[in-house]
Amino acid sequence: MTYFSRVFLVIATLASILCAPIRADEETGAALSESLKRMEILRKEGRALENAGDLEGALKKYEQAIRIYDGARAKSGVDPATMVKLRARRQGETAATRAAVAAALGWLAEHQDEDGRWDCDNFAKHDPAGDKCSGPGGSLYDVGVTGLALTVFLNAGYTDRGSSTTNPYAKTVRRGLRLLMVSQDQQGCIGPRVSQHFMYNHVIATAALCDAYRITKNPRYMGPALKATKWILNARNPYMAWRYSPRGGENDTSVTGWCV
Secondary structure: OOHHHHHHHHHHHHHHHHOHHHHOOHHHOHHHHHHHHHHHHHHHHHHHHHHOOOHHHHHHHHHHHHHHHHHHHHHHOOOOHHHHHHHHHHOOOOHHHHHHHHHHHHHHHHOEOOOOOEOOOOHHHHOOOOOOOOOOOOHHHHHHHHHHHHHHHHHOOOOOOOOOOOOOOHHHHHHHHHHHHHOEOOOOOEOOOOOOOHHHHHHHHHHHHHHHHHHHOOHHHHHHHHHHHHHHHHHOOOOOOOOOOOOOOOOOHHHHHHHO
């Protein structure tokens, strides 16, 4: 049996089990009862498609069933915690992927400098003597790489808040964001303007600050994020796009993609 088949079986089984607390309240309304019947039909159709080898078709049926279940659950007041786990499994999460992400985040956190940066050309200084990393990067791009690392933590659900028990990476995120903010000049540019490609540094750092404000709603990040975004707007070639330097007259697809 393939992994995806197992996922579908889990979805079908859990959806069936989770119906139990709702069925006890079917008397509360005909609409709720009808929702449960429709969900059961879709579950059976999905199982039939799965047995026939149409995994994509089965997944669509299961997703429809889960949407109906969500509506029925909302009407009945069933605790949604189990549905969160179900969605995670439906989206492909396994113990192996969780372990891989955890290991990757741990590696990133261990390679952050005390001042909050990820040091592109000297990150191996954090490695054990017998297990040194290879492939150092350019020393001028610490700000951009720091921005990339921060977006990973933020979008994995780790913000600048919480205790070491609830959020082991709060300090990591907090000092990384602080590094970006102290690297911003009066005009709003983040990082030194000393390399041919410093626009990448600025734009990626801006994305990290925007993520920080979007996710945490912490007002301390709003001002720097707005200032950095306005700098990007001002750097655009009039009526065109972006290049490696502000208003350089030429356009570049990769820089423009990051700016957008």
